[in-house]
Amino acid sequence: MNDTAHALSTARTLWDLVSRRADLTPDRPVLLQEDRVLSFGELRERAERVAAGLYDMGVRPGTVVAWQLPTRIETALLSFALARLGAVQTPVIPFYRDREVGFALRESKAEYFAVPGVWRGFDHGEMARRLGAKGIFEAYDSLPEGNPAVLPPPPAEGTDVRWIYWTSGTTSAPKGVLHTDRSLIAGGSCLAHALCLSADDVGSMAFPYAHIAGPDYTVMLLLYGFPAVMFEQFALPDALAEYRRHGVTVAGGSTAFYSMFLTEQRKRPGTPVIPSLRLLAGGGAPKPPELYHAVVREMGVRLTHGYGMTEVPMITMGAPDDTAENLATTEGRPPQGMEIRIVDGEVRLRGEAVCRGYLDPSQTAEAFDEEGFLRTGDLGQLTDSGHLVLTGRLKDVIIRKGENISAQEIEDLLHRHPGVGDVAVIGLPDAERGELVCAVVEQTDGAEELALGEVTSFLRAEGLSTHKLPERLEVVDALPRGETLRKVLKYKLRERFSGS
Structure with missing residues (x-):
């Protein structure tokens, strides 16, 4: 991590980070989407106006605001406006429907709910009304704005819970995961440190901004001062034109994304599918070693894979200068400040990037051991070089x-x-x-x-x-x-x- 990025990583709050970056490089782009460009200076200026509009609506520091929005510039502006106010925001994946959305609204006690209206043929406003949501407002291509002079001072500390994220809840009700500004900054700093990026890079967000990866990735943009292309709807090969148009140098998301890019590359062997691309990076799912070797061999790019979860957005990450063996067979190393302990084969974690717990106190008590380490439910081992190898899930062990x-x-x-x-x-x-x-x-x-x-x-x-x-x-x-x-x-x- 360069000196500037290291200094910015000490920001107390996300809004502090936005302001510091806007002071440094106000005219450099941060978000790109089709023909639209948002600079770091405009991010701060417009987010403050949106914060004032929300304040006029009644949103105050500590007010719980849920939002279920696609990956758009407006979504990022709304999220940073809420961070400026010190509101508690609870992002909801836009593909979730009545069961998950209703649960999130009830458990978080959300007082406002931002929706995209009709999106991809589904009426989110109608669902919100059906669920009895409070304070429903649309935030797709327009946002409430006001005079920033009405705003109270921004939050001074980033250790209060201001984020509620939701686990997938595939076999039971989702869990509300509690994060602070500082835990999200710590997670993004880990990603930025591992990938060794620079201000000349161009990233990409092909995943839902409402995922924990949203702030994780955006923190990295703010630390290093480079832009990312946002994809409201991601599908290959349709999205390739945008990757090429903006000269994306870093792409990825998860294992499935690597496979999709590799499939496109195999349609034109020997011709780079994205000429500017030099690095694929991601996490969130196991990476077969053979897939790593195939990507490097056939696409001619580096691939670095990491380990994260809703509770800890970035735990370990492969570094571009790691050996091929470590990049293929491990999840990388933890950054400074992330403690990993293996107890009876289970990976346990302690550090600033770890969430504060769950909305349900009983779930928090069950998830943390007596020394404050989070039980991940993942099985793994540490190598002599400090790299983490995941070997499965406690719940994914077959007992025959x-x-x-x-x-x-x-x-x-x-x-x-x-x-x-x-x-x-x-x-x-x-x-x-x-x-x-x-x-x-x-x-x-x-x-x-x-x-x-x-x-x-x-x-x-x-x-x-x-x-x-x-x-x-x-x-x-x-x-x-x-x-x-x-x-x-x-x-x-x-x-x-x-x-x-």
Whole structure:
């Protein structure tokens, strides 16, 4: 991290960070979207006017404001306006519907709710009214504005809870995760430090801004003073024109994004799919080593992968100057200030980037150990060089005849098979064995359909122990994925195949 970025990382609040960056480089762009450009100076100026408009509506320091908005310049302006006021904001992923949105509104006790109106054919305003939301207002292409002279002083400290994020809640109700400005700045600083970026880079946001990655990434832009292209709707190959037009140098999001870029590259071997691109980076899901090698070999770019979660937006990150072995097989190293402890195989965390807990105090008590370390539920180990290797989830361990089997180990091996595009290994109930190992495969285009015998023979040749071999194979057209970072939803596969 350069000296300027290091000095900015000491900002007490997000608004303090915005102001410092605006003073340094007011005319440099920060957000790019189609033909629109927002500079750092305009970000501060316009966010203050929006803050004044919200103040005129009745929003005050500590007021809880929920927003469910797509990845747009207006969304960033609204979020920073709320940060300027010291309001408590609770972002909601725009793909969520009545169940998740209603839960978030009730649990957060939101007094205002910003929606995009009709977006991608769905009427968010109607849903908000159906759910009995308070203070509904649209914030898609226009925002409330007022005279900043009416505003109270900005928040002086960044240690109060001002953010409520929501876990996915795939098998139960979502959890409200409590963050402060300082925890978000710490997470973004970790990302910025690891990637070694500069003011000459151009980033990209192809994920929902309402995801925890939104502030994580924006903090990095503010620290280093470079812009990012925002994608309201991301799909390849349609989005490639915008990447090329703006000269994006850093792209990514998660493992699924790497695969999508690689698929496009394979349509034109030898011709860079994005000529300016030099780095793919992301996290949020396991990265098969073979995918790393394929991206580097075929796209001619670096790939750095990290480890984060809603509770801790950035835990570790691969660095561009790491060895190929570490970049392929680990999640990188933690930054200074992030403590990692392995307890009975589980990764536990303590540091400024860790959330303050959950809205439900009982969930907080359960999640932290007696020394204040967050129990992640992830299994892993630290190498001698301090790199973190994740080996699975506590809830993703298959117990077959009393033996623990890591689903991720089998998945990583199957990713080496030329006929496997993606794979999820799950445990299914079995009266004799407790659980049986089932591999659910999404095949590559044009590949002959796999059979179980071929899969087990391949895994034997790769050195997998006999007791870990799958006893069942399912081939599907597409694995079910979440709408945010496109993680595979294993619970849906268990529901689908448990009774068949």
